[in-house]
Amino acid sequence: xxxxxxxxxxxxxxxxxxxTTVINLAAGLxxxxxxxxxxxxxPQGNATTGLGLSNLEDSSExxxxxxxxEKLISDIIKKTKYQNLDIVTSNVDLSGLEVETAGDSKRxxxxxxxxEAYLNDSRGIYDYIIIDCPPSLxxxxxxxxxxxxxxxVPLQTEFFALEGLTQLMKTIERIKVSLNxxxxxxxxxxxxxxxxxxLSSQVEKEARDYFESQVYTTVIPRNVRLSEAPSHGMPVxxxxxxxxxxxxxxxxxxxxxxxxxxxxxxx
Numbered sequence: 001x002x003x004x005x006x007x008x009x010x011x012x013x014x015x016x017x018x019x020t021t022v023i024n025l026a027a028g029l030x031x032x033x034x035x036x037x038x039x040x041x042x043p044q045g046n047a048t049t050g051l052g053l054s055n056l057e058d059s060s061e062x063x064x065x066x067x068x069x070e071k072l073i074s075d076i077i078k079k080t081k082y083q084n085l086d087i088v089t090s091n092v093d094l095s096g097l098e099v100e101t102a103g104d105s106k107r108x109x110x111x112x113x114x115x116e117a118y119l120n121d122s123r124g125i126y127d128y129i130i131i132d133c134p135p136s137l138x139x140x141x142x143x144x145x146x147x148x149x150x151x152x153v154p155l156q157t158e159f160f161a162l163e164g165l166t167q168l169m170k171t172i173e174r175i176k177v178s179l180n181x182x183x184x185x186x187x188x189x190x191x192x193x194x195x196x197x198x199l200s201s202q203v204e205k206e207a208r209d210y211f212e213s214q215v216y217t218t219v220i221p222r223n224v225r226l227s228e229a230p231s232h233g234m235p236v237x238x239x240x241x242x243x244x245x246x247x248x249x250x251x252x253x254x255x256x257x258x259x260x261x262x263x264x265x266x267x
Contacts, residue, residue, distance in 0.1 A: 036128050046230065067114070
């Protein structure tokens with residue numbers, strides 16, 4: 001069995017910096033010589049385009065082709081233009097999977113089984129597989145939760161963010177009890193932070209008071225370059241490595257790796 005860690009980046013709300021976190025954590029880790037596979041599990045395909053690939057290709061060449069049984073994961077892994085960083089792409093056809101698998105009582109385990117088969121064959125070529133989940137608590141999100149060792153939850157520092165998080169935590173607990181007892185929350189990442197806005201610091205304080213050490217020290221700011229980078233098909237770490245958004249994702253990557261060392265030394 002391989003030592004590959006499978007991590008889902010999840011929040012049922014859209015627009016919280018989920019895909020941005022997937023792309024930039026993947027890029028940051030790949031620059032530190034970690035081998036990364038991103039799996040785009042969102043029918044919008046934003047991680048796909050954000051890493052410079054097309055979300056308009058034949059759907060059998062995407063994660064949909066694996067989940068409907070046409071392909072193996074090894075058949076559809078694509079290289080990005082960045083060293084150590086590969087991707088399994090997605091497109092809009094993936095949104096039909098829920099209806100198409102309605103009669104399959106084991107459908108929550110499809111992705112897990114495909115990943116296990118791939119990892120057993122590939123002998124751990126990747127250090128991390130990072131899954132970009134859709135912004136909903138749908139079948140695809142459940143599949144990701146069942147498949148993962150751990151989760152990163154981006155939390156927008158805005159009103160109602162904590163209420164949405166409570167709902168997500170309940171879902172995660174249900175999955176742990178019934179489908180994946182090993183699942184852990186690796187951490188909560190505060191995003192879209194605006195230091196001029198009192199609400200941002202208020203949400204940060206509430207999150208840190210309530211979730212304590214589960215909240216990463218690094219905070220991702222609101223940053224124009226960060227929102228421009230995906231339209232150029234590039235991680236912000238490469239698009240503009242000196243902007244505040246890049247600096248924060250470099251810091252987050254370091255924090256992630258230090259957390260990993262702590263986990264390993266405790267094991």
